[in-house]
Amino acid sequence: MSASLLFLAPFLAVAGLLFGCWSWISPLYMESILPAVNALFTVVALPVQLELHETALVFAYERSAGSMLRLQMHSYEAVYFNIIPAVALLATVSHKRIAWRLGWIGLAVLLLFGTHVASFFVSAHIALWDYVHSLAPTRFRGDLIVGLGAWFPTEQYALYSSALAQWNIWGRYAFVLGIWFFALRQEIVLWARDMADKQVAFPTEKLYHWRHKSLKKQESVPNNIKVKRAV
Amino acid sequence: MQFCALFAVWLAVFAGAFELARTLLVELYMYPISYVAAWILNGIGVQAALGNALLTSGVCQLAVSDVVYLVTFECTGIFALFMCASSVLAYPASKVSKIKGISLVLPAFLAYSTLRLVVMGVVARFIPDHIELFHVYIMVLVNIGFVLLLWLYWVREMVPGSERA
Numbered sequence: 001m002s003a004s005l006l007f008l009a010p011f012l013a014v015a016g017l018l019f020g021c022w023s024w025i026s027p028l029y030m031e032s033i034l035p036a037v038n039a040l041f042t043v044v045a046l047p048v049q050l051e052l053h054e055t056a057l058v059f060a061y062e063r064s065a066g067s068m069l070r071l072q073m074h075s076y077e078a079v080y081f082n083i084i085p086a087v088a089l090l091a092t093v094s095h096k097r098i099a100w101r102l103g104w105i106g107l108a109v110l111l112l113f114g115t116h117v118a119s120f121f122v123s124a125h126i127a128l129w130d131y132v133h134s135l136a137p138t139r140f141r142g143d144l145i146v147g148l149g150a151w152f153p154t155e156q157y158a159l160y161s162s163a164l165a166q167w168n169i170w171g172r173y174a175f176v177l178g179i180w181f182f183a184l185r186q187e188i189v190l191w192a193r194d195m196a197d198k199q200v201a202f203p204t205e206k207l208y209h210w211r212h213k214s215l216k217k218q219e220s221v222p223n224n225i226k227v228k229r230a231v
Numbered sequence: 232m233q234f235c236a237l238f239a240v241w242l243a244v245f246a247g248a249f250e251l252a253r254t255l256l257v258e259l260y261m262y263p264i265s266y267v268a269a270w271i272l273n274g275i276g277v278q279a280a281l282g283n284a285l286l287t288s289g290v291c292q293l294a295v296s297d298v299v300y301l302v303t304f305e306c307t308g309i310f311a312l313f314m315c316a317s318s319v320l321a322y323p324a325s326k327v328s329k330i331k332g333i334s335l336v337l338p339a340f341l342a343y344s345t346l347r348l349v350v351m352g353v354v355a356r357f358i359p360d361h362i363e364l365f366h367v368y369i370m371v372l373v374n375i376g377f378v379l380l381l382w383l384y385w386v387r388e389m390v391p392g393s394e395r396a
Contacts, residue, residue, distance in 0.1 A: 004383040008376050015372045022368075078367050085375045166246060170310035173375060174242050177314055180379075182235045188386075189234075189323070 007092070015088035022084070026077050030057070033080070033113070037120045046151050048124045059124045063147055071127050079123075079168075080116045083109060086176045090183060104183045111179065115172065122160045129157045237321035245313040249304075257289050260309060264341065265291040265302050268348035275349075277356045293348065298355035298362065306351070306366075308344035311374040315340065318382045324390045332385045339381055347373075 018025065030052060037050045047062040057076040061069045086108045091101055128148055135141040181188065249256065265281055272279035272295065282292035291302040300306070319332035347370060354365045 004380050004387060007383055008380045011376055011379070012372065015376075019368065019372070075363070075367060081368060081371065085372055088372075089375070089379075169305050170314065173311075173371065174314050174317075176375065177318070177378065178235060178238060181238055181318070182232075185232055185235060 007094075010092040011088050014091050015084055018084045018088060022077075025083075026080075027055075029080060029083065030076075033116055033120065036113070036117045040117060040121050041124070046124075048128075048151075050120060050124070059127050061124075061128055061148075063144070069128075069131075069144075071131055073123060073127060076120075079119050079172075080112070082172045082176050083112055085173065086112060086179060089176065089180045093184065095187075104179075108176075108179045108183075112175075115167075115175065119164065119167065119172075122164050125152045125156060125160050126164060128152060129154070234321050234323060238317050241317035241320045242313065245317060249309075249313070253289060253304075256304070256309065257286055261289070261302065261304060261307050262286060262291060264307050264344050265293055265348060267345050268352065269293060271345070271349050272352040272356075275353075277352055279352055293352065295352045295355040296359070298359055300348075300351065300355065302348065306348065308340060308347055308374060311378050312336065312340040312344070315378045315381055318378070319385060322386060322390070324386075328385075328390045331389050335385055335389065336381055343377055 034050055034052055041048050041050075049060045049062075051058045051060050051070075057073045059071045059073060061071070063069055087105050090104045090108055093101060129152065132141060132144050132148060135144070262283065269279040269281040277295060280294045282294065285292060285301070289304065293300040293302050304310070315336050316333060319336060320329055322329070322332075324332075351362070351365060351370075354362055
């Protein structure tokens with residue numbers, strides 16, 4: 001258990017450190033997401049823009065006749081909070097060079113950025129329809145349904161709602177784990193308890209060539225294996 | 232690579248199974264965990280009451296001080312359990328090792344999820360202003376840490392190296 005705890009301690013330490021800087025990281029990251037989401041709305045010709053008013057994130061929907069409908073999104077920081085565990089997991093991988101860690105952190109942030117843009121894009125659809133569904137049947141509601149229906153097909157609402165719900169509940173964190181597993185896919189096969197002991201009885205070098213050529217190339221065969229081989 | 236693909240497949244399997252067995256899981260997982268959490272909270276001097284009026288909607292009401300938690304599946308950590316179980320089942324180990332892994336993961340998560348609710352109850356009692364901080368942020372990090380802690384323990388301590396391809 002101690003070896004596993006040795007993983008947990010640095011992970012929680014780095015995650016805690018990043019979380020301590022969250023009030024600084026979050027606005028910066030949000031500033032970088034806004035143009036990407038808005039560009040996506042523009043590309044697909046939807047009359048919605050994402051606006052950040054200090055700490056309030058707003059979906060601004062341009063209704064016909066130039067009037068705007070603004071809906072505030074609460075707890076929006078949770079959408080991209082998975083950046084922290086992703087960075088913390090990759091930063092605290094042991095026996096890896098800084099360049100490897102930075103490379104994977106960069107790739108992970110890029111992948112997550114894509115998912116965050118998609119999340120906000122889908123959230124706009126859902127927020128607007130949720131708002132319409134919450135209204136009492138009035139003429140305003142009727143007009144809104146007609147206007148929205150032209151841009152946001154109602155049949156997408158159910159699909160987007162369930163997909164985003166699943167993603168928010170566990171998909172976004174499973175994705176982080178998936179990135180970590182993928183980054184360490186070669187090492188993971190070496191983590192079994194008595195692998196090192198088994199190697200002593202075999203011609204280690206050949207075994208590694210046979211099983212893990214890429215590991216030999218990257219010189220990522222654990223040090224303890226090399227020592228035992230030398231003995 | 233195969234491990235990563237299988238991890239995604241198992242996640243999908245659990246997601247599908249969850250949707251099919253949602254009602255059953257309310258009875259077998261959510262309510263028992265919430266019940267034990269309420270019992271522990273009362274035991275440590277934090278007044279807590281559990282309501283089951285919304286069970287059919289997949290929600291328990293856990294009332295602590297002035298706060299009423301609507302305990303959902305998300306709060307019970309069942310999705311973190313699925314992630315951990317998927318990691319175990321996707322790993323290229325023998326069936327015996329996987330059974331051992333699931334036998335480790337399941338009770339560990341029952342205990343962890345109960346403790347998680349207890350912590351949330353204590354937060355509601357003593358620092359109610361920080362409920363969101365704990366629920367949305369801190370517990371999420373702890374969840375991931377716990378998933379990997381259990382999985383790493385299983386891989387390193389319970390899976391014999393000879394099983395590895």
